[in-house]
Amino acid sequence: MADMPKTYDPAIFEPEILKRWLDADLYRRRPGKGDCTITIPPPNVTGRLHMGHATDDTIQDALVRMARMRGLSTRWVLGTDHAGIATQTKVDKQLKESGVNRLEIGRERFLKACWDWTHEYGGMIVEQIKRMGCSIDFANERFTMDDDYAAAVRKVFVSWYRDDLIYRGKRIVNWCPSCATAISDDEAEYETESGHLWHLRYPLTEPIDGTDYIVVATTRPETMLGDTGVAVSPKDPSKAAFVGATVRLPIVDREIPIFADYHVDACFGSGFVKVTPAHDPNDFAMGEAHGLEKINIFDEHAVVVEGYGPFSGMSREACRAAVLAWFDDHGLLDHIDEHEHSVMHCYRCGTALEPWLSEQWFVAVDRLKDPALDAVRTGKVRFYPERWTQTYTTWMENLKDWCISRQLWWGHRIPVFYCDACGWTDALEHDPDVCPVCGGAVHQDEDVLDTWFSSQLWTFATQGWPQNPEDLAGHHPTAALVTARDIIALWVARMVMSSLYFLDEVPFHDVVIYPTILAKDGSRMSKSKGNGVDPMDLIERYGADAMRFNLLTLCTTNQDVKFDADIDPKTHEFKGSPRTEQARSFVTKIWNASRFLLMNMEGYTPGAPVAETAADAWIFSRLAKATELVTLGLSEYVFGDMARGIQTFFWNEVCDWYIEVTKARLTDDASRLTAQRNLIFVLDTALRLMHPLMPFVTEAIWSSMPPSWLDVDPHTNEIQRAQALMVASWPEPDKFAQYKDEEAERSFELLRTVVSAIRSTRARYRLSPREKLSVVVRMDAKDVERFSTLGTFAESLACAELSFGSDLVKPAASIAVVEAGIEVFCVLAGKVDLQAERARIEREIAKVERDLASAKKTLENKGFLAKAAPDVVLKKRERAEELADQLEALKRQGADLTE
Template identity: 65%
Template sequence: MPKNYDPSTVEPQLVEKWIDAGCYQRSKGVGDCTVTIPPPNVTGILHMGHAMDDTIQDAIVRYNRMRGRSTRWIIGCDHAGISTQTKVDKKLKSEGKSRLEMGREQFVDACWDWTHEYGGTIVKQIKRMGCSGDFADQKFTLDKDYAWAVRKVFCDWYHDGLIYRGKRIVNWCPSCNTAISDDEAEYKDETGHLWYLQYPLKEPVNGIDHITVATTRPETMLGDTGIAVSADDEYASQFVGATVVLPIVGREIPVFSDWHVDAGFGTGFVKVTPAHDPNDYAMGQAHDLPQVNIFDENAVVVDGYGEFSGMGRDEARDAVVAWFEGHGLLEKVEEHEHSVMHCYRCDTKLEPWLSEQWFVAVDKLKGPATEVVKSGAVRFHPERWEQTYLTWMDNLKDWCISRQLWWGHRIPVFTCPDCGWEDACMDDVDVCPVCGSRHVTQDPDVLDTWFSSQLWPFATQGWPLHEEEMEGHYPTKVLVTARDIIALWVARMVMSSLYFTDRIPFDDVVIYATILAKDGSRMSKSKGNGVDPMILIEKYGADAMRHNLLTLMTNNQDVKFDAEFKEVKGEDGKKVKVFEKSPRTEQAKGFVTKIWNASRFLLMNMDGYEPGAPVAETAEDAWMLSRLAKMVAQDTEWMEGYQLGDYARETQAFFWGELCDWYIELCKGRLQSDDPAVRLGAQRNLVFVLDASLRLLHPGMPFVTEAVWDQMPVSALDLAEFDGDEDAAQHDGRFLMEAAWPDPEALAQYVNDEAEYDFDLARRLIAGVRSIRARYRLSPRQVLDVDVKAAPYDAQRLLAQGDFVRSVGCVGELLVGTGEEVGKPAGSVTIVDPAFEAYVKVGDLVDFAAEKKRLEKDLAKAEKELNGTKKTLANPGFLAKAAPEVVATKTARVDELEETVKRLAAQLADLA
């Protein structure tokens, strides 16, 4: 093995070796683990959410592959309708071209060209991460067979009465010129205004000749068809039944009461514009109000409104306000904080707009999809996300599935203008089947991307043309995804799968935590706090990034990523933030190095090694084998329950803290023994434990474990896997990723609770003595006498391990007692443990007076800084002006200082 491990060289080479050997292709076995990747946009690049998602999926797939189960990880991309069309539009614009001039057919060809040239970058990046999906059988939501499945779903639902065309309010993007779903709209808080406009009454009411409405959108008053009040508002209710003459337009509109109105908002009178607000639309439906659409698809005022026609919505707003002010009808203007919907692609403010669209009627679909979650057939991890799913289902409304785009699955509805025939057809129709006309046209819209991606679990596996491919692989085992698409995607997959396959799409849904910036804010390019996973891989290696991400997994909703940035001058001379480091990922890289170095040390000491079963010849052997058996059992349980954070953190603690820091150190003498039998016993145990540990670590850290395992001699695990056939068990030509996961039941024979208890007792005492040496700057080889007071049971066990404690702990005289015969000697420092109290005699080796002064000085300094930092954080002025990352740093510093003060105070108390 080379002295240093270089991930930048090893990792890409291993990816190619695994793929060339066919390791990523679907495997056969007992039980099934089929996983479908949440298809990333074909236009996308890897971000931290992808990296977390894909790391979790790969760990699950690798684990199940090692368990001998049939595995299939389906990789592919979504055609990303809006995103791709937007990118191609921009490219054409830069070339002086327009899609409207090109026509639909040529534009779609241009989208395909763009996809072939620029798409799929993210798949290459996922591959570089070490994700073991079947890249030889990639799927795309516009593949021929997939498109056939999408068309079948539409046609079947159309003929079953679940798809219909209707005129309703949608979220419209005037820039992309398409509808956007409610779930895809991004809400941004903005400071706007509340304009108070006076509307004249046709006839005075109780001597009052006008009412005043408060609105954040005065431009839409051109489309007002009613005024609503709350029945709880005594003053406003007196006007119910009256008629208002709408300024500018002259339209007479009624005043009515409705439950939608909040009596405490504004003036209590709400202008109702059914074509431009969802709540207004609902009120308009309930009170039979006309629906007047004042904007075209570009949010420009349509003809018929005089000087306002042809104005964009912002221009129209200013003009309407000016008109009211000029006519003495603008009562007042107030600042108003409100949330405004934006397009998630182009950031344009969305327009609630009445338009004709295609919808899926969900009433027949949501019942079964709700029941499978309530019954536990589909399980959420963490469990709390089940309620999010059920709540959304309870409030689910018909789903708008049409998008005014050219790139995507075109809606297969054909119409004959000559006789009025209309139908959804699996094949394109050129001639009307009723009247023979050749004027048949196809609906120009395409389907919402989520409509096609809802079929992903089964359409990627041959449905409906080759359903035999699904045998043994459906339902899939687990879906790993983010919480923000539980409604957009997870629920819709459940609904469509139940309808078309009569089966759930997956057994489990794992929702991972959202990765936030260090200060707790959302990562974004505009803020300059986003982290490119490929930079992390380049700097630290894929294993380090993957392991760090897994250790971040908890049951919390969000986790903070500790990226640090520095400012540099950009090409335009302006300062920009660039990634500098991630301390946690750096620590994970240190763990990768530890695995390599520890393994290299062991493999350099294998002279005379012969494969054989491990034997507990010493106390540390019995302890280590028992700890290993329990670690295997615990890791197996965690992996089965998708608790990958616990798995990653605790396996590292075991490997580094128990195997490396203790067991390997304790075996070094035996490895150098002149007695071949002693040396061979240690070698067999170490190879066995190292092999098992590499297998445990492999799902999360596939590269370094594979690279080490390739150099390993045959272990007892290999022999067990191949029924003792040593030739077949050789690692030449074999890969760790295809080796067997350690069998918890087979290793249970090594569990020895008594040996663990005894060894841990001695280990804690030795660790305490070492800690005192470090605290008082004594040489690690300084022999110290120790007195121990313990209960009879523990005292007896410590006495039995006296030679071990003296040898390993560099302890001279060891006195162990159970009562008053053991007191705190002068010149000693105390170790407090739940099982014992030990007094380490440092005597003249430590100047206690000087040490006390040093501790008092350090304590005073820490307390001063702690109080100052707390005072700063309590200052409202500081909190208002300081950057979030500065506040986060100071908050973290408070935690550090409080721990320091506590530790120093305890040391002073001990000296006293």
Template identity: 75%
Template sequence: MEEMPKNYDPSTNEPAILQKWLDGGYYKRREGVGDCTVTIPPPNVTGKLHMGHATDDSIQDAIIRMARMRGKSTRWVLGTDHAGIATQTKVDKKLKSEGISRLEIGRDKFVDACWDWTHEYGGIIVEQIKRMGCSVDFDNERFTMDEDYAQAVRKVFCDWYHDGLIYRGKRIVNWCPNCTTAISDDEAEYKDEKGHLWHLRYPLTEPVNGQDYIVVATTRPETMLGDTGVAVSPKDPEKAAFVGKTVKLPIVDREIPIFEDWHVDANFGSGFVKVTPAHDPNDYAMGQAHDLPQINIFDEHAVVVEGYGEFTGMTREECREAVIKWFEEHDLLDHVEDLDHSVMHCYRCDAALEPWLSEQWFVAVDKLKGPALDAVNSGKVTFHPARWTQTYTTWMENLKDWCISRQLWWGHRIPVFYCEDCGWEDALTEDTDVCPKCGGHHVHQDENVLDTWFSSQLWTFATQGWPQKPELLEGHHPTTALVTARDIIALWVARMVMSSLYFLDEVPFKDVVIYPTILAKDGSRMSKSKGNGVDPMDLIGMYGADAMRYNLLTLCTNNQDVKFDANIDKKTKKLIDSPRTEQAKSFVTKIWNASRFLLMNMEGYTPGEPVVETPADAWMFSRLAKAVKMVTEGIENYTFGDMARGVQQFFWNEVCDWYVEVTKARLKGEGRLQAQRNLIFVLDTSIRLMHPLMPFVTEEIWDNMPASVLDLDAEGNVDRAEALMIAKWPEPADYAKYVDEDAERAFELCRAVVSAARATRSRYRLSPKAELDVVVRAGAEDIEKLESLRSTIEPLANTASLVMGTDVEKPAASIAVVDSGVEVFVVLEGKVDLSAEKARLEKEIAAAQKELAGCEKTLANEGFVAKAAPAVVQKKRDRAAELKEILAALTAQVADFS
């Protein structure tokens, strides 16, 4: 057997292992017993891997890898989304840099340019996912603009159109004047901004109670050009006299009515609210209720349209300044207040959105949301963690019709055709240039494209052959789990449930796993503009994919906001280090070194059954059985954080620190072969368990390992898989026979005694070779167990004498350690100058108390807490907490000498 290299280098080993997997075809869809199908949330074709993707993909790969090893039929669907606005924006910029406008080259050539851009740059994120070690079937990559996928999208639109679920209407939408397209409510990002509340005087056409004008309060004075009414609250008796009266709208000299409406908050501003039905959702609703004209004062670029004199041609910002100036000059600006408020922004270009009246296509959701709500309430779809169920149900209960049209060229064009000769209109699954009603040739297709979420809602079934080859869905739909971010529960998850129930009469997935939001170290959202984002590829380059993946999995707890431990250079925005990922790399190194040590001691080994020959074997096999159950259930139940941390505790602290050490001596004696078999059995099982979490290093180790009992067939012949990723999974049922609570208790007692002796040496700076007198006091049953392990305890604890009993006395000059229900007394007489040690400890206590008093005094200073940087305050608090822990430990040590 060749000796493993001394060091494991992820930068060279991981690419080589990846190539082995790809060459072996192990990623391809595999048939088996039972199903595990996962569809990867399609990243934007314009995108690059970010921390959310890395977390999501690590979880999915763990699910798929375990299922593959369990012999299930596995299918992991990879694909990208065409990202209508994002791609069009990038191609627009590219053309602009070349001195070209899409309006100049026309729609067809622009779409060709989008395809060219996609082919050239669209594969970046796919290659990054591949480098992560994600075992996706890369030969079956899907794209939401693929021809067969486009046919599925078109079928859904046409079916819903003919079933009365899709309609066209003129309504208020969120309009981006920069991207010149509608944006859904769910895609709008709210940002707090410092603004003003302008109080404007509107002259009454006739005085009311001796008053010549009313005062309206608004955050958007520029939209007053489109006012068609003024509203007051029915609960405001002071305004009752004004209801039914009219005002002369300044600048445009339009006479508009004053009316009551429940939308108005009597306590906001002046209590008079200007109503602009074409530029505010609430105003639109009031306009509908009171039959007000809808006047759109802006064009698609948010520039004032013709008919407004000097204001025509102004941008929103220019118009605001001009209107305020006009009101001031005409003594109609009453006063101005400062006001902080939330403003909607485009999630792509960050421009402030304009509520804008326009004709759009909508999905009527009333018939869709009921079944989708029932699917979750009945448990057909389960959220993990469960609290996200409420987010889903709340959104679904308040769901409004969905605006699905976008004023773009890149995307799925709306398949509605119009005849200019006879007025015929219909949605068609195939293009036509001839009117089926009158035979005319003046037929054109709708100019708009569909919202990208409309196409991605079909992801679980349109990627698997529907509707052309529905047989491919058999056994693979509903899919096993959808792993995604909480931000798109409404945007995507809910819509997938609605469409799948409508077209397949079944849910799209059984489980929805919401992974945590990865925040920057200071708790803020990671973003390019802030320069606080961490590039997963930088982490991989610095620490390896295994370390990054393992660290991310440990962060997957019920706490959905997780601060990522990374330091970023403020100037270059580059990663300096990530201490927590460094710790994960240390674990990878530990796995390698421990495996290497064991494999160096396998001379003469032949595979065979593990046999319990010592108490340590019984303990280890029982712990191993529980680890198998923990990892299997952790992946099945999506409790990745607890499971991943449990894996490290098991392998590092139990396998390496105890079992390997205890078994070393047996490798030199007559029981060598059985000790080897037991060690390889434990190592092989552990490596298989860790493979879904850290696939690269485990695969490399497994390649260097001899066959174990897990590789033997029923006749005892070696039948070893070509690769670990397709090797057999350790099933909990097969290991249940090893669970032995008595053996675990006995060895835990052994560990407690040994640890007490070792900790005492460390605390008092004694040589590891110094023999110690140890006395143990415990109950009769525990003493019996400890006596059976005396031969194990004495060399590990390096005792000069070991006395154990139920009623032994605490020796003089000894310190006491209580662990696992037993009292361990370690005698220090003659080993430590107790009086000098006590004096030293008391001196350290005094210094710590002084420093703690200083910290607490500083923290009690309200001025310091209010003015100092939050990081400085937190550092002071952390130090105070640390000092309290130090004092507790030092005081305990002094108490040892009492």
């Protein structure tokens, strides 16, 4: 038994324990009965750990650690994503700061700069994940740009290309003028903006019923340069006379038709809708249906192309202003309405996206999505919480062909090759030297694949597919995918589609969606707002265990949770987190309680636990239920209830009661050894249950402990102590079922209720814990029978003289505490000046009533609610609730004293 320091400092212990685990190679995959393989959602290679990562990785580590202790073969796949747009943007910025343009240095030198950036910054997040205590096999790290992974990506592309699932076509895409690349629908971020609805007059070629013009309504007047039609709703009889007529498009003098189409909402604007097939997906569909010309008026940077006179060379913003000025000058600007609408923005740079007609590569999804839908509908893939199933199915049912090409250099280059001499084109897994048809020179497609295209192979391409399928055997499908709701469409669904296609099996059985961690005021955490919390700050201040445990308690079935960090509004400096502070207090409690027990183990030898007392039988039964709580909680992904439950068990039941009531037996030679064995058995079991949640402190304590009954081989009776707690055996619920004893729990709960009631009365009336009280306890006959063997014990714990029965009456001058159907009457005559106490309570009631009235008045003030910061309003509401509770408690005390 090693001596434990008086205080536990995570800054000292956690790095030491981490080194011990790594040096002993305990993270490696071990053979076992059954499999638990989990793939980490790959963070960006140049990223830093954020609260979402920290929550995700904590959950995964808890699952893997329990599986390892249960004897399963565990494989936790670590890897990073090359993050095409993000990395290229950062490298572009770095080069520009040095006065270099990527177009000047060329593709090869730019790619070298990307690799240099990756090598310099790529390991940061991996080291942070390691510091969290994540038990990943770091020697087997993967990267989406590794050669073998790139080969898998090419195989997927070529296979789908040959199966007519990948095609090239000219269609509307979401285009980022800043990044100069296409963005998928799922990557676009919608922002509501206050704008305008401009009503423009388009002259009719020939007047209709005395009308010389029609009025179109638009939020984007600059795109009118590319209009090739005007549409009305076929359900709008007032527009029927105009169908078949034409208008003369202002500025460009283009004659364009008026037609009817069901895409048009007759109630929008004037009912006439300008149609720009090259700059709106609905307009594109109408253009296809009605044979309209598709005219692109913008280049890749959203600048007006040549051919539009003074408007050419203008940005879209400048063009809007110029077009509106022209319409106004020519009397064609009818009127302007205020209008709020949703605008798509690039998820990387924040630029407003441009619907833009361009030639891109697409995946045809019709043959892929139905099997992926069936996999969820039949339960082969299950979502936790279950409500996210609907998100998945809705997206899949409405899925459109997926644009997979990106106009970047960093990433997996599209493996399609062209011969200019004979026109040969093909997708190949290996680069050709010459054209296989004519022997001429060939060139490769310039675009790269969407990062999500490569990430969709993550569960199997990281495990040897297709080169070494034997490495994948037994580890696929993976056990669970833990991820954020934001990428159910971007990633989860695509992994299901690709895995079913190439392996004919789902990629994972369970999809665990953790709640989004929001700022204290309920807004999204972000660097720009300065309201984000760096997990490394939490680890530095409180330790990894405290951060992990707090995050697990936040993982309820709610969609979002607020993180209670205090951040300076001016400097954005992190000031602390009260809930993480509470979690650190729990870590400290575990340490201090364990240290006390280990200081009292002189003469201890391992042996079987024995329920020698009512307290023993009670705690063994509670321990059996704790093994169920944690095992089921982790197995069924109910992390919050599980974490709070094990804290209640260890702190309130083990520390506050069992250790306290067992202390006296440690000084009794006759019962000392049995008490020691029972205490070590309970502590060891509890540490094993808490290890997946708080691995560092539990490992530190366990390494200082003597063997317990859990280390004794049941066949040989020999001690088989594990190398470390993280590879020790798990307390399986079925093996602990023998300790369940409902009657023992009920009996001891009676004692706890009675003693707690007496102690709370002492505290309320400031009575010395050594002053003996006269107490009458009224309970039903069955409980009287249970309590008969515990009365003397209860008297010693509560320092009281007890009378108990089912028909006793309330004594005079006594205070009643009623809980769980038991009435405890503490006689205060001669102990408390009841008249003075009544007067004191009446004064407190009056004060609290004044404070509560003031708080309610403030909260009813509409001006305060409108102007005060959300956190100020929240604190005021919490204070009002606290005062209301306090008032109720005081009134109960007053009622007691009046009786």
